[in-house]
Every structure is written in C-alpha cells, then in structure tokens.
Amino acid sequence: MMYRSLTHDEQLATLRTSLAAQQAIRRAADTELAAATDALRTAQSALTTATTANTQAQAQLTAARAALSTAQRTLRTVSHRKPRNAAALTRARNAVTTATQTVATRNSEAAKGVAALTTAHAAVTAATSRTSQASTAVTDGTAGLNRAENAITALPSAxxxxxxxxxxxxxxxxxxxxxxxxxxxxxxxxxxxxxxxxxxxxxxxxxxxxxxxxxxxxxxxTTQRQAELRTINGCPDVWTAPPSSCRVPTAIPGRxxxxxxxxxxxxxxxxxxxxxxxxxxxxxxxxxxxxxxxxxxxxxxxxxxxx
Missing domain, CATH: 3.30.1380.10 (Muramoyl-pentapeptide Carboxypeptidase; domain 2)
Structure with a gap:
C-alpha cells in the first residue's frame, strides 16, 4: 500500500507549501521589477542630463573655436599694419593665447560629456534589460502562482x-x-x-x-484460528452466523x-x-x-x- 498517497490533508499541505513558495517567488519578482524600474528611471534621467550637458559642451566648444579663429585673424591683421602698434599686437597675441586655452578647456569638457553620454546610454541599456528580465520573471511568477492556486482548486475533496x-x-x-x-x-x-x-x-x-x-x-x-475464535466468541454457527450475532463481533472464516x-x-x-x-x-x-x-x-x- 502507498504510504500517505491518497490523503487529502497531506496533498493539500504539499500544495499549500508549493503555493507559498510561488507567492514568495512572485513577491521577489515584483520587488526586483520595482527596483529595475526605478533604476531605469534613474538611468533615463541621467541620460537626459548627460545629453543636455554634452549639447552645451559641444556648443561651447564650437563657440571657443570660433573665438580662436577670430583672435587669429585679428592677430594677422594687427601684425601687417604699418606702422606696428606694439600694444595692439600684444593684446592680439594675448587674445589668441586665451582663446587657445579656452578651446583646450572646451575640448576636455566636450570629451567628458561624450564619455558621460556613453556611460548613460550603457546604463539605460542595462536597466532596460534588467527591467525586461524582471518583467518576464513577474510573468513566470504569476503563471506559477496561478498553477499552484489551480492545483489547490482542482484537488479532489477528502x-x-x-x-x-x-x-x-x-x-x-x-x-x-x-x-x-x-x-x-x-x-x-x-x-x-x-x-x-x-x-x-x-x-x-x-x-x-x-x-x-x-x-x-x-x-x-489462519482460517482455522478464525474458526476457533468464532467458537470462543459464541457465534451461533461458526460458518454461517453473521458477525453481529457473536458475543464479540467476529468475521466468518474465509472473509x-x-x-x-x-x-x-x-x-x-x-x-x-x-x-x-x-x-x-x-x-x-x-x-x-x-x-x-x-x-x-x-x-x-x-x-x-x-x-
């Protein structure tokens, strides 16, 4: 005989354990999805900030290059004037130096902006993937939970x-x-x-x-012992009298x-x-x-x- 194989309470307890496990899986999936969604929002916000900063850095670099070009033209013009104006020439040279330094600074800032933008894009990609996986886990968890609930519903009565x-x-x-x-x-x-x-x-x-x-x-x-018990227990007839007719109910031998x-x-x-x-x-x-x-x-x- 199968040990505890058809016991309603045992099966129900097993199914409830399974249900509890599925509920825990679903809760964990929900928690992960919420965290992944928050991470995605943060990454998207960081991407927006990085995009804006990069746009500004590129604009500032363009402006710095234009200012350098203007300073260089001014220096050439001043250098060719006759008679030379030493003060004007010094100012023009200083302007070129300053503009060159500004371009270098803007180049560095623009490079950092591009790097930040690349990092932000990667973070959004990773967060999107995490959110997708978490969403799949929630779907799977829901399916598992439904199966566990349906199994309990379908469990035959005791x-x-x-x-x-x-x-x-x-x-x-x-x-x-x-x-x-x-x-x-x-x-x-x-x-x-x-x-x-x-x-x-x-x-x-x-x-x-x-x-x-x-x-x-x-x-x-043995059947012989069963017959002896029928006699001991006062059955009216050892082989035919119903068990209830005995002083102590005793089955008919062979049954x-x-x-x-x-x-x-x-x-x-x-x-x-x-x-x-x-x-x-x-x-x-x-x-x-x-x-x-x-x-x-x-x-x-x-x-x-x-x-």
Whole structure:
C-alpha cells in the first residue's frame, strides 16, 4: 500500500507549501521589477542630463573655436599694419593665447560629456534589460502562482480521495485473497502482516511512538484460528452466523482480512484498545494517513478497508 498517497490533508499541505513558495517567488519578482524600474528611471534621467550637458559642451566648444579663429585673424591683421602698434599686437597675441586655452578647456569638457553620454546610454541599456528580465520573471511568477492556486482548486475533496482509496483497497483485497500464501506475510515489530502493508504499518507504529503512543497488535491469523475464535466468541454457527450475532463481533472464516494479513487488532500497553484509550484517539486522527480504516463496531480492528 502507498504510504500517505491518497490523503487529502497531506496533498493539500504539499500544495499549500508549493503555493507559498510561488507567492514568495512572485513577491521577489515584483520587488526586483520595482527596483529595475526605478533604476531605469534613474538611468533615463541621467541620460537626459548627460545629453543636455554634452549639447552645451559641444556648443561651447564650437563657440571657443570660433573665438580662436577670430583672435587669429585679428592677430594677422594687427601684425601687417604699418606702422606696428606694439600694444595692439600684444593684446592680439594675448587674445589668441586665451582663446587657445579656452578651446583646450572646451575640448576636455566636450570629451567628458561624450564619455558621460556613453556611460548613460550603457546604463539605460542595462536597466532596460534588467527591467525586461524582471518583467518576464513577474510573468513566470504569476503563471506559477496561478498553477499552484489551480492545483489547490482542482484537488479532489477528502471524500473523493477516501472513495478512491477504498476502491484501491478493495481491489487489493480481491487480488491478494485469490493467491494468498503465508510467504506473503512479514513481521513488523512482532506483528505478522501482509507485505503490501508492512511499510505503512511500520511507519504508523513509529510515528505513534514518536508522539508518545505505544502500539502493537495481532495481524495475520489462519482460517482455522478464525474458526476457533468464532467458537470462543459464541457465534451461533461458526460458518454461517453473521458477525453481529457473536458475543464479540467476529468475521466468518474465509472473509476476515486477518486471514490475508490486511487487518490488525491494535493493542497498547499489552491490552486491546478501546475508544477511551490514547491509542484509539491517535489512530482516529492519523491512521488514514497510512491507509488504515477502523471497523466502527470494534475500536481495536484496523484494516485497509475498514472491514
């Protein structure tokens, strides 16, 4: 039998864990998209500033070059005048020197402006790429979130899953009963059970013990032993009387799941459990997770079908 395979609560818990993970992914994607969008706005603002500064620097460089050209023409004119005017010549030369220095300064500023503009363009490109990736992550996160939510919505009800589990259990009983042999059983902490439920039964005993509840029991018994119990339990007829006619309800030989190792009469502390014992309380809360169902008339009887 599959351990916890058809338990609604287990599946729901798993799906909710998945949903929480998808929600975290979506939140992270939203945060990254917001940060990327802010970075893009900042980069675009910086690009605008750099573009304006570069335009101004280029205009100033053009003006400085024009001023230098004018100063150079003036110097040539003054140099050719007769008689020479020393003061005018000095002023013209100084003007050329100043204009040359201004052009050099403007050239440097223009170069810095171009570099800043290049950097700003690169920043906008990077921020645009980051925003695109973040937007894709949000889209993917939304899709994942929707899938998780849809999976929870589509999860069959506990009743539906219980019906599926019951159907599987009935099929198992039918298949096992036809070809059952003693070699199909095994021991789990001293309890003989069918190998098909050994894994689940062991986990149930272990988990109960971890919760402070000690359990053991009686599992497989032969058809002969079943007949003996019918006699001991006062059934009017060993082979035909209904279980309810016995002092202690006991299945007709050949029909008991004990005879194929698929039922266990649970005991705790060396005594058969009742509805007042902690073991019964634990089982009513958890046994379904391991594929075990109680026969209402017998607090101690737990099997894969409840019979």
């Amino acid at each position: 009743a539906t899953l219980a019906a599926q589990a019951a159907a599987i259990s009935r099929d198992v009983v039918t298949q096992i009963r036809a070809g059952f042999a003693i070699t199909d059983t095994t021991q789990v902490y001293g309890v003989t059970v069918n190998k098909t439920i050994a894994f689940a039964f062991q986990h149930m005993i272990d988990d109960a013990k971890a919760d402070g509840v000690q359990m053991s029991g009686g599992g497989f018994r 008991s799941l004990h005879e194929i190792g698929l039922a266990v009469d649970i005991s705790s502390g060396g005594k058969t459990i009742t509805k007042k014992t902690p073991a019964y309380t634990w089982l009513t809360r958890h046994a379904k997770q391991y594929g075990f169902v109680n026969l209402p008339a017998e607090a101690w009887h737990w099997s894969i079908t409840g019979n």
